[in-house]
Amino acid sequence: MTDFNQPVIETKKIVRAFLIALAVGILLLVIAVLPAEYGIDLTGAGNALGFSKLYVPTDTVKAETVASAPTAKYRILKLENAGSEPDVKKPKEADNPPPAKQYDVREDTIVVTLPPSKGLEYKVYLLKYGTMKYEWITNEGEVFFDFHGEVTEPNPPKDVFYQSHTVSYSNNMIGTFVSPFEGRHGWYFKNISQQEMTVKIRLKGEYRLME
Amino acid sequence: MKHKKIISVVLLIILSAFTTHLFAHGVDDSTKAFLLGNDGVAFVPFLYIGAKHMITGYDHLLFLVGVIFFLYRPKEVLIYVTFFTIGHSTTLLLGVLGNIAVNPYLIDVIIALSIVYKGFDNLGGFKQVFGFQPNTKAAVLIFGLFHGFGLATKLQEFEFNRDGLLANIIGFNVGVEIGQFIALTFVLILITLWRKHSSFDRFATLTNTLLMAAGFILIGYQLTGYFTS
Numbered sequence: 001m002t003d004f005n006q007p008v009i010e011t012k013k014i015v016r017a018f019l020i021a022l023a024v025g026i027l028l029l030v031i032a033v034l035p036a037e038y039g040i041d042l043t044g045a046g047n048a049l050g051f052s053k054l055y056v057p058t059d060t061v062k063a064e065t066v067a068s069a070p071t072a073k074y075r076i077l078k079l080e081n082a083g084s085e086p087d088v089k090k091p092k093e094a095d096n097p098p099p100a101k102q103y104d105v106r107e108d109t110i111v112v113t114l115p116p117s118k119g120l121e122y123k124v125y126l127l128k129y130g131t132m133k134y135e136w137i138t139n140e141g142e143v144f145f146d147f148h149g150e151v152t153e154p155n156p157p158k159d160v161f162y163q164s165h166t167v168s169y170s171n172n173m174i175g176t177f178v179s180p181f182e183g184r185h186g187w188y189f190k191n192i193s194q195q196e197m198t199v200k201i202r203l204k205g206e207y208r209l210m211e
Numbered sequence: 212m213k214h215k216k217i218i219s220v221v222l223l224i225i226l227s228a229f230t231t232h233l234f235a236h237g238v239d240d241s242t243k244a245f246l247l248g249n250d251g252v253a254f255v256p257f258l259y260i261g262a263k264h265m266i267t268g269y270d271h272l273l274f275l276v277g278v279i280f281f282l283y284r285p286k287e288v289l290i291y292v293t294f295f296t297i298g299h300s301t302t303l304l305l306g307v308l309g310n311i312a313v314n315p316y317l318i319d320v321i322i323a324l325s326i327v328y329k330g331f332d333n334l335g336g337f338k339q340v341f342g343f344q345p346n347t348k349a350a351v352l353i354f355g356l357f358h359g360f361g362l363a364t365k366l367q368e369f370e371f372n373r374d375g376l377l378a379n380i381i382g383f384n385v386g387v388e389i390g391q392f393i394a395l396t397f398v399l400i401l402i403t404l405w406r407k408h409s410s411f412d413r414f415a416t417l418t419n420t421l422l423m424a425a426g427f428i429l430i431g432y433q434l435t436g437y438f439t440s
Contacts, residue, residue, distance in 0.1 A: 006281040009416060011339045017420040018331060024420075025427025033432050038439055 074144075074169050074192075082164040083148065090161050091153045094181040098128040102206040110201045114143065114191035122199075123186025124207040126179035132205025136187065137172040139198045144169050147177075149185035177205075184210060253375070254382040261386025264362070266394050270322045270429055271358060275391070276398055277329030277422050278351055280415075283406075292395065294348050298355020299362060300384050306363025307380050315364040316437035322361050323433055325354035326426030330419040362387065 009017075035046020039055035046052040080086075103126075112122050126132065126149075147166040150156075163180065166173075169192075179185055185207075191197045265271055278295065282288045305311065328350065331337070338344045366383060405411045 006333055006335055007412065007415065009335055009339065013416070014331075014334045014336045014339050017334055017416055018336065018423065021327075021330065021420045021423030022427055024424040025431065028424070029428050029431040033428055034435060037432060038435055040435065040439075 077167055082167055084162045085159060088157075088159045088161045091151050091156075093153045094151045094161070096128060096182060099182075102127055102130045103208050105204065105206055106208075107204045108202070108209065110203070112189060112199045112201065114189055114197045114199065116191060116194045116196055119144075119188055119190035121186060121188045122201060123184040123210055124203065125210055126177075126182070126185050126205075126207045128179060128182045130179045130206040131176065132179075132203055132207050133174070133176050134205075135174040135202040136199055139200075140171075140195070141193050141197060142169050142171045143197065143199065144190040144192055145173075146188040147173075147186070148188065149179065149181070150183045151181050152183045254378055257379045257382035258386035258389070261362075261383035261388075262390035262393070263386075264365075265387045265390025270319065270326065270361075271391070272394055272398070273326045273422060273425055273429075274322065274329060274354065274358070275395060276402075277326060277333060277419070279395070279399060279402065280329075280333050280419065280422075288395075288399065291348065291351050292391070294352045295355040295358070296388060296391070298352045298357075299359030299387070302356045302359030303362045303366075303384055303387070304359075304380060306360050307366055308377065310367070311360075311363070312367060313360050313364050314437065315361065316433050316440065318357060318361040318364055319433040320430055320437070321357045322354075323426050323429030325357065326429065327423045328354070328426075330422035330426060333419040333422070334416060 030042055031045040031049065032051045034040040034042065035051040036054035039052065041047055041052055110122060112120055114120055124132070145166075145168065146164055148162050148164045150160055150162045165177065165185075166175075177185065187199075187201070189199050275292075275295070278291050279288050282291060306313070332345075332347065332350070362383075366380075
């Protein structure tokens with residue numbers, strides 16, 4: 001070609017150059033690039049020379065992304081977020097005296113499935129000063145939750161009074177709960193992820209299950 | 212002679228500044244955030260992304276180094292670069308507008324192959340070993356088509372809003388040419404300076420061998436990516 005001013009090289013030299021290029025390419029690929037980029041260390045040289053250290057598994061990157069996300073994803077919770085609106089009056093039944101006898105102690109394990117971005121409630125019934133230990137854990141990731149209780153009243157208004165015992169974000173929680181009034185107590189769990197989640201709840205104490 | 216050496220060193224430093232953030236066909240996180248959050252016409256940002264992509268995309272650059280390595284006259288450089296530009300612009304536009312999805316790893320394998328091809332071609336390999344010389348302009352055009360598909364698939368991966376798509380793609384394309392022009396300017400100056408030294412002839416074979424080696428590494432890298440993803 002007239003366009004090019006390349007020198008004429010012997011065929012033998014060209015073939016040799018090609019083979020050297022291939023060998024150098026494969027060598028660098030196997031000892032450096034594959035260990036560093038994909039964590040594939042065929043010869044052990046990647047580990048020995050330190051190229052493998054550069055490899056960051058994709059899963060780790062994902063985990064970091066999740067870990068740094070909370071500031072954006074979790075809204076700041078304030079005192080005003082606890083319980084029903086301030087103008088909802090506390091029903092008089094909340095101040096009823098405790099019963100002479102509590103429910104018999106029982107134990108349960110319940111699994112609640114939360115669809116992506118959806119919230120669900122799980123509640124049990126306790127008498128005043130009834131005590132229970134609880135534990136809950138998600139299968140993966142954190143949920144928003146509102147551990148709260150409602151007073152049993154004959155004709156509950158539309159804006160029902162409820163008290164939040166704890167509101168936060170977590171993947172796991174335990175505690176002992178003493179019911180401040182007779183009624184339904186339990187958790188509102190909100191799945192804040194895009195994947196289906198399950199929450200396993202364990203209870204032990206003086207309560208009865210709801211229908 | 213001395214001032215030329217100084218210029219060479221300065222140019223090398225400038226070039227190496229670009230190499231700190233090399234990512235073959237990838238688009239970095241902040242660019243990605245922009246692409247995903249964008250809607251409507253954003254000509255200048257897309258132009259910038261295109262230029263940045265070209266300047267930091269080492270596979271395009273290696274191929275271009277191979278193409279202009281033995282081109283001495285500016286007119287020839289212009290002709291070959293024009294063929295390359297026609298090639299990649301065509302498939303970039305067709306690929307994105309026609310929503311043609313090609314596996315990015317396989318495209319990158321072909322782009323890597325184009326580097327090996329050009330290195331081998333520069334050694335006179337086809338003529339000497341196989342006894343015939345494929346048309347070099349056609350080769351640049353055809354590989355340019357594949358480079359364009361590479362650009363298209365990477366841009367498509369982000370599934371950005373299709374409002375103002377045409378204007379944005381043209382912006383990206385113009386950016387690619389600007390980036391290519393900037394990169395070529397540096398490469399041309401360096402190669403022209405180097406040609407004046409006797410070391411150019413001595414190391415020409417070595418350089419093209421290294422070019423092929425780099426191509427082989429990229430082929431292996433992209434093939435592994437294809438089979439592991």
